[in-house]
Amino acid sequence: MRLSLATVAVALVAPLAVQAQSLRPQVDAWRRAHEREILVEAFALLAIPNVASNQDDIAKNVVFLTEAFAKRGVVLTPLRAPTGGSPALFGEIKAPGATRTVVFYAHYDGQPVAGGGWDADPFTPKLSRYQNSAPTADVPLPAPGDTVDPEVRIRARSASDDKGPIVAMLAALDAMKALKQVPSVNIKFFLEGEEEAGSNHLGALLRTHKDKLQSDAWLFFDGPVHVSGRPQLVLGVRGVMGAEITLYGANRALHSGHYGNWAPNPSVAVANLVASLRDTDGRIKLPGFYRDVPVMTAADRALARALSATDDSVRKSLGLAHTELANAPLGERIMQPALNIRGIRTGNVGGGASNAVPTSATVSIDFRLVPDQKPARIRAMLEQHLTTLGYTIVRDPNAASTSGNRSRLAYVSYDSGYTAVRVPSVLPGVQAVKRLMARSYGQEPFIMPILGGSLPLFHFVEQLGATVITVPTVNADNSQHAPNENLRVRNLWDGIGVMTELMVGLGREWAPRLQ
Known part of the structure; x- marks a missing residue:
């Protein structure tokens, strides 16, 4: 990708702009009063099995998510590929005066659970204390108005990969309404239904609905934060x-x-x-x-x-006593x-x-x-x-x-396989997301040039010409794809905070698109 001098100049000078006040303290105060409601809704979603090959369970997830977003005034429409597969769910919020459009991506399907190893039913969510990636003791849901220890984890299949970020999206919409905040960008939601099955119909789906899915950027809420717990902004995937x-x-x-x-x-x-x-x-x-x-x-x-x-x-x-290539980084x-x-x-x-x-x-x-x-x-x-x-x-x-x-x-x-994707760090949109992440977390995110895992981002680049930026929110030791998958509660709270910051602030932080 070739960048103009004007583009680079905007990226370099944008960090010098006056910083707006973070919404995080207000979001956290609202969240502390509503932790039980957030967790109850999360448990209800996580209790629905979601292996992509089981279309009856996929249909139940579609019904739940459609109703959950409708409560927030967002109408979700199933988008299907002519080649078949599970539907993606699409919705949008149009912000008056907005010149930028951003898509919030997550997937609602999950990995199979065959093979055992779980300490309990994977689709009976629990709050549990963990040590060395294993649950040690269960914790009750907080009473209405009370809070829960943020180090406790939600144990369930797809808690971290990738229903947790969907719960954060819903709570962010609630927080905005409660705080009387409005989006500064047009927001589109795209919830994929077969990411864990290889996204075999995704390319055809994106081609079919190309006009509906146009945007300035896609924000992918998938994958973990840095192993240290520090937030990271990911520019690509292998x-x-x-x-x-x-x-x-x-x-x-x-x-x-x-x-x-x-x-x-x-x-x-x-x-x-x-x-x-x-x-x-x-x-x-x-x-x-x-x-x-x-x-x-x-x-x-x-x-x-x-x-x-x-x-x-x-x-x-x-x-591990050592790692490959003489403990290479x-x-x-x-x-x-x-x-x-x-x-x-x-x-x-x-x-x-x-x-x-x-x-x-x-x-x-x-x-x-x-x-x-x-x-x-x-x-x-x-x-x-x-x-x-x-x-x-x-x-x-x-x-x-x-x-x-x-x-x-x-x-x-x-298997079908797919190519790697990476966007330049100097893009103004990337820099705007970086500043808002720093504002929400209270510290600069690591810039991850490329994620170790793989996501089918190439479909979005090839079919839509999309700029794809990944904003991970879940804990690194989440045991995704494995027994006792979990989501650290503090990471869920962080996800709510950063998503609210992005919805409200991105249009002001990112220079307006010329009409």
Whole structure:
């Protein structure tokens, strides 16, 4: 993206503008008188299962959210893609005299809970004290007008990812009304319904409703604050691409004494494949992989190192004696691509182990990508690597059952994958959001050039030409996608505060758009 001198000048001089008084003390005073009501509504939303594949549960979430926003005067309309999928919910507030339009994004679907590990029903929300990411004791809801210890956590699936920010949006609207404040920007709400299922229909949905979704910026309320607890403003996300590879041995299990050093062992083949893909320091060994990876600038390196001030305490909390590449800063590592081994399945261990050569082995991989890397190119490099190793790639999972060449076959499948996105920090809109975050939190946010996790932001850039800014609000140790997912109550209060500040102040803080 090329910036004009005028744009850069506005970004540089804007921090010198006279700072308005923060709304946070007033918002906090209102919230302290209404904590029970906020938590009761949060519990009601979190009690509704929301796995994207269950359309009955998705429909229940749609009804609840439609009614909740309607109470605040916002009419939500389901937006659907012609290709199918769960609906996104769209609503808007038009502010008189506003020249800027901002979309507030969150998603209402969540991860599955299969596999156990929860201390109680994931869809029976509780207030709990936590220690080392595990609940220790339950806490009752506060009485009307009373407050709750802000270190207590809401334990439920999707509490942090991503229903908590939706609760904060609703409470921010209530706070504005109670404080007789009005938005200074036109606000649009976009609540996605299949983010945790890969957003497979999102591109078509955005294309279909492009005119309705035009804006000056999208504010994404997803993801955690910095591990230190300090707020962070995120300029982009890594892309992602998943792959699964199955290698084969004989067409039946073979006695390891009779055939163990004669018949090819697919478990060994997969282990060697993994070793050929990455080293122990995380460097990806595919030939030409780093050709599209930009060299990290000095400015980005400085930001990354600032983000890594707490690395030692994070290592200690995770029980790690060391981390990859000689304890390289986490902030730097996040800004580089990564290859993760999600799992390997082959044979058995423990009481199920037998002295046999297994018939197949599967490795599941995810790549995290940085700007300029394309999933299609990664797939091509991976397949070229397998071909170089002597494998014939097949797309049919049953191909090996009839082949006389099983030990040279590699069945490969992929998820859709998507590219990374990043916006320049000097954009006036980014700088305006930064100042309002500092005003609400009482401290400057970290600037996170790119988030370690992945979100399908590229759809918004490709289909709408959107400027996407991520404003995380939830705690870093929230166990998202895992048992006992939680949202620290103080982070919910922070989310209400910063969203109110943005709704009321962004139009004044961000120079008016020329008509």
